[in-house]
Amino acid sequence: MQTLPSTNRLEAFSDGVIAVIITIMVLELRVPGLHEMSTADAARFDLRMIAVYLLSFVQTGIYWVNHHYLLEDLKHVTHSVLWANLMFLFCLSLIPFGTQWIAVRGVNPYPVAAYSLCFVAPAIAWVVLSFAICRITHVAPANGALIQTVSAVLNVGSVFVALRMPYLALGMIGFVAFLWLLPPRRIVERTRAAASLHSDSR
Amino acid sequence: MQTLPSTNRLEAFSDGVIAVIITIMVLELRVPGLHEMSTADAARFDLRMIAVYLLSFVQTGIYWVNHHYLLEDLKHVTHSVLWANLMFLFCLSLIPFGTQWIAVRGVNPYPVAAYSLCFVAPAIAWVVLSFAICRITHVAPANGALIQTVSAVLNVGSVFVALRMPYLALGMIGFVAFLWLLPPRRIVERTRAAASLHSDSR
Amino acid sequence: MQTLPSTNRLEAFSDGVIAVIITIMVLELRVPGLHEMSTADAARFDLRMIAVYLLSFVQTGIYWVNHHYLLEDLKHVTHSVLWANLMFLFCLSLIPFGTQWIAVRGVNPYPVAAYSLCFVAPAIAWVVLSFAICRITHVAPANGALIQTVSAVLNVGSVFVALRMPYLALGMIGFVAFLWLLPPRRIVERTRAAASLHSDSR
Amino acid sequence: MQTLPSTNRLEAFSDGVIAVIITIMVLELRVPGLHEMSTADAARFDLRMIAVYLLSFVQTGIYWVNHHYLLEDLKHVTHSVLWANLMFLFCLSLIPFGTQWIAVRGVNPYPVAAYSLCFVAPAIAWVVLSFAICRITHVAPANGALIQTVSAVLNVGSVFVALRMPYLALGMIGFVAFLWLLPPRRIVERTRAAASLHSDSR
Numbered sequence: 001m002q003t004l005p006s007t008n009r010l011e012a013f014s015d016g017v018i019a020v021i022i023t024i025m026v027l028e029l030r031v032p033g034l035h036e037m038s039t040a041d042a043a044r045f046d047l048r049m050i051a052v053y054l055l056s057f058v059q060t061g062i063y064w065v066n067h068h069y070l071l072e073d074l075k076h077v078t079h080s081v082l083w084a085n086l087m088f089l090f091c092l093s094l095i096p097f098g099t100q101w102i103a104v105r106g107v108n109p110y111p112v113a114a115y116s117l118c119f120v121a122p123a124i125a126w127v128v129l130s131f132a133i134c135r136i137t138h139v140a141p142a143n144g145a146l147i148q149t150v151s152a153v154l155n156v157g158s159v160f161v162a163l164r165m166p167y168l169a170l171g172m173i174g175f176v177a178f179l180w181l182l183p184p185r186r187i188v189e190r191t192r193a194a195a196s197l198h199s200d201s202r
Numbered sequence: 203m204q205t206l207p208s209t210n211r212l213e214a215f216s217d218g219v220i221a222v223i224i225t226i227m228v229l230e231l232r233v234p235g236l237h238e239m240s241t242a243d244a245a246r247f248d249l250r251m252i253a254v255y256l257l258s259f260v261q262t263g264i265y266w267v268n269h270h271y272l273l274e275d276l277k278h279v280t281h282s283v284l285w286a287n288l289m290f291l292f293c294l295s296l297i298p299f300g301t302q303w304i305a306v307r308g309v310n311p312y313p314v315a316a317y318s319l320c321f322v323a324p325a326i327a328w329v330v331l332s333f334a335i336c337r338i339t340h341v342a343p344a345n346g347a348l349i350q351t352v353s354a355v356l357n358v359g360s361v362f363v364a365l366r367m368p369y370l371a372l373g374m375i376g377f378v379a380f381l382w383l384l385p386p387r388r389i390v391e392r393t394r395a396a397a398s399l400h401s402d403s404r
Numbered sequence: 405m406q407t408l409p410s411t412n413r414l415e416a417f418s419d420g421v422i423a424v425i426i427t428i429m430v431l432e433l434r435v436p437g438l439h440e441m442s443t444a445d446a447a448r449f450d451l452r453m454i455a456v457y458l459l460s461f462v463q464t465g466i467y468w469v470n471h472h473y474l475l476e477d478l479k480h481v482t483h484s485v486l487w488a489n490l491m492f493l494f495c496l497s498l499i500p501f502g503t504q505w506i507a508v509r510g511v512n513p514y515p516v517a518a519y520s521l522c523f524v525a526p527a528i529a530w531v532v533l534s535f536a537i538c539r540i541t542h543v544a545p546a547n548g549a550l551i552q553t554v555s556a557v558l559n560v561g562s563v564f565v566a567l568r569m570p571y572l573a574l575g576m577i578g579f580v581a582f583l584w585l586l587p588p589r590r591i592v593e594r595t596r597a598a599a600s601l602h603s604d605s606r
Numbered sequence: 607m608q609t610l611p612s613t614n615r616l617e618a619f620s621d622g623v624i625a626v627i628i629t630i631m632v633l634e635l636r637v638p639g640l641h642e643m644s645t646a647d648a649a650r651f652d653l654r655m656i657a658v659y660l661l662s663f664v665q666t667g668i669y670w671v672n673h674h675y676l677l678e679d680l681k682h683v684t685h686s687v688l689w690a691n692l693m694f695l696f697c698l699s700l701i702p703f704g705t706q707w708i709a710v711r712g713v714n715p716y717p718v719a720a721y722s723l724c725f726v727a728p729a730i731a732w733v734v735l736s737f738a739i740c741r742i743t744h745v746a747p748a749n750g751a752l753i754q755t756v757s758a759v760l761n762v763g764s765v766f767v768a769l770r771m772p773y774l775a776l777g778m779i780g781f782v783a784f785l786w787l788l789p790p791r792r793i794v795e796r797t798r799a800a801a802s803l804h805s806d807s808r
Contacts (some may be wrong), residue, residue: 008269009213011413016221018621020419021498023428024225046518054494061490068413068486079385082270086263090256093225114248183483211674213618218420218625226629280797281789284674288667292660295632316652415615425621427630427699450720458696465692472615472688587685 010077010085014067017089022060025053025096049103055174056099059119061094063126069187070130073137083133084125091121098142112166116158119173123155144184151176212279212287216269219291224262225256227298244373252303257376259300264382265294271341271389272332275339286327286334293323314368318360325357343397346387353378414481414489417473421493426464427498429457438597455505457515459578460503463523466584467530470554472536473591474534477541488529488536516570520562523577555580612799616691617685620673623695631702632658655709658721665725668786669698669732675793676736679743689711690731691739696750697727718772725730725779729761750790757782 046189074081098118105111134140154172162169224366276283300320307313336342357375364371456507471492477486502522531552538544558576566573639712680687709716735755740746762776768775789797 020225023424427626
């Protein structure tokens with residue numbers, strides 16, 4: 001009997017790519033050269049860069065956590081899931097590029113707009129991936145429609161806001177990240193149910 | 203009783219290498235320095251680079267998907283499979299090098315020819331790996347002879363075309379990628395059979 | 405029945421991130437340009453850099469080994485464990501940044517203080533992660549309170565010492581690393597018990 | 607009953623580190639700038655660099671294959687195995703550094719001697735790791751004493767030869783790589799035995 005390809009390699013590969021994406025951003029944190037800046041300027045620059053890096057890290061982390069939840073109910077992969085996942089990973093890999101843009105050009109209108117765009121791309125790819133997987137599992141995505149809509153509006157809006165007020169745009173992306181830090185309701189319920197089950201069977 | 207080395211580590215290691223290759227290319231997407239280019243030039247340059255990066259990403263993704271399919275029927279590894287796989291990974295790791303070449307020198311005859319060559323190397327290594335694995339599994343590779351031949355001709359041809367018409371050569375590589383995006387017939391059948399089986403047993 | 409998310413992906417992802425962190429530091433080891441330094445100067449510079457790189461590598465290795473021990477008793481993950489772990493990985497990813505700082509600016513007060521700070525961050529994140537996990541497993545962390553306190557004092561102290569005596573600060577960080585190289589008592593006992601068990605059952 | 611830590615995470619982490627090491631070397635393959643070199647010079651430079659990169663890749667690949675064989679009989683890990691493995695990985699991560707050295711400074715006495723030294727370090731760490739593991743498994747390492755001795759002499763010798771004849775030193779390292787490409791006898795026998803067993807039970 002022929003078995004269906006399991007999700008093991010899909011998970012392992014995605015984990016590998018996201019691990020590289022999330023750690024490669026630290027390479028963007030370029031230490032300014034010795035003679036080019038005063039120590040105080042360098043310290044201020046570094047703190048701002050660490051803040052932007054933290055934002056990118058948290059956004060990428062949110063995708064990893066939700067990718068984790070999304071694949072939980074998936075038992076086998078299909079060609080279209082493999083490619084929807086690859087396209088999602090491609091869009092995700094633009095985040096270090098956007099982060100580096102700010103690192104090189106500073107918190108200015110054009111770079112921050114590019115940075116915002118780098119979050120719109122994975123958001124679209126995420127919706128496509130969710131649909132491709134839900135078609136197989138027949139389980140609705142764990143994330144509600146409300147949070148999806150609010151963050152879509154804020155995400156797309158931040159691209160335009162960035163052209164006038166780059167710091168406000170960064171704040172909007174940060175607020176989206178904050179919204180997603182809370183666990184989705186279904187995960188909370190499932191965790192509680194399973195935990196009580198486990199403590200019973202111990 | 204002595205057990206045979208399983209394919210677990212081969213898969214995990216290959217996934218790791220391909221994950222690094224596919225994400226390291228984003229590092230090639232260098233943001234041009236602040237004073238060197240106008241904003242419009244930079245935007246045009248970035249879009250072209252993102253297109254080339256997408257092409258490299260899709261090509262590498264195709265290899266990952268097919269590597270996935272190729273190893274499905276393999277139950278144990280041998281010394282020659284380990285090395286055929288390592289040589290395949292080596293050739294694959296030339297793709298970021300070719301991508302960077304274009305990123306640094308632009309879409310010109312010599313760089314695009316080098317870029318095309320970077321796709322011929324993994325194609326040859328892929329054939330060697332397929333043979334090494336099929337000798338053990340006694341299962342014919344999932345990809346038909348027709349697509350193999352067509353893409354071999356286009357791949358090798360693009361090296362020479364690049365010397366006169368670099369954009370046409372990139373188009374040829376893109377067309378090869380397009381051909382491989384469709385799932386191989388055997389995978390489609392197997393997926394369908396297994397899916398109906400799974401839905402029965404649910 | 406719904407199963408709880410297992411620790412497999414958490415472990416795999418953490419291993420991926422730490423693997424990238426630990427090897428990406430080698431990229432900081434920049435070879436000085438041909439014309440800028442004499443061969444003797446370059447050799448001295450390289451040896452000092454390899455020593456700092458080894459220190460960062462051992463510190464990161466210590467976290468990996470203890471992360472390994474910490475997760476051993478964990479059977480399922482929760483949303484808060486996922487995020488405590490991500491924050492720990494974020495703090496850990498600052499180590500290559502601190503290492504690069506010294507590589508670029510040399511063993512001077514300000515860079516070494518920054519380097520020391522890069523070890524305080526993961527130490528705090530580690531305590532948070534330990535608590536998040538112990539709340540679930542009801543197993544006390546393997547590392548004793550004494551070594552935790554001593555290394556906390558030395559870690560924080562080295563930030564201030566660095567401003568006057570950078571080499572002493574590096575020595576303090578090295579001493580903390582040395583303290584953690586010994587296996588925690590519980591691991592030793594468990595290993596011994598299990599080893600004797602295994603040799604019996606053979 | 608308490609179980610002993612399995613080798614799963616040790617294998618996964620080592621695979622991750624070696625995957626990063628082996629692919630990060632492609633980053634050393636810097637494309638020379640547009641105006642600095644003629645096309646012919648660049649092509650010659652690139653071919654030589656690809657050859658050195660291939661040598662480093664094969665050497666690292668040899669360690670991965672043998673690491674694979676070494677861990678096959680290991681059922682559980684101890685604190686000393688974890689650290690012997692980490693030290694081995696540290697020494698292995700010096701190979702990209704040595705490779706970059708030649709990439710920046712060319713095939714000259716001093717860089718090639720440094721490159722040779724980068725192969726002596728993992729060779730010593732490998733012997734330590736072998737001993738740490740064989741103490742637990744009570745299985746002799748798969749690699750014979752003859753090949754170990756010959757390659758040790760050639761490895762150490764190449765450091766000194768490099769100071770007079772750098773190309774000969776590279777040849778010696780290449781010859782050591784060639785010696786290790788053949789599968790160790792025990793692996794051949796085991797593979798054959800297991801393969802015939804598997805074909806019987808099919």
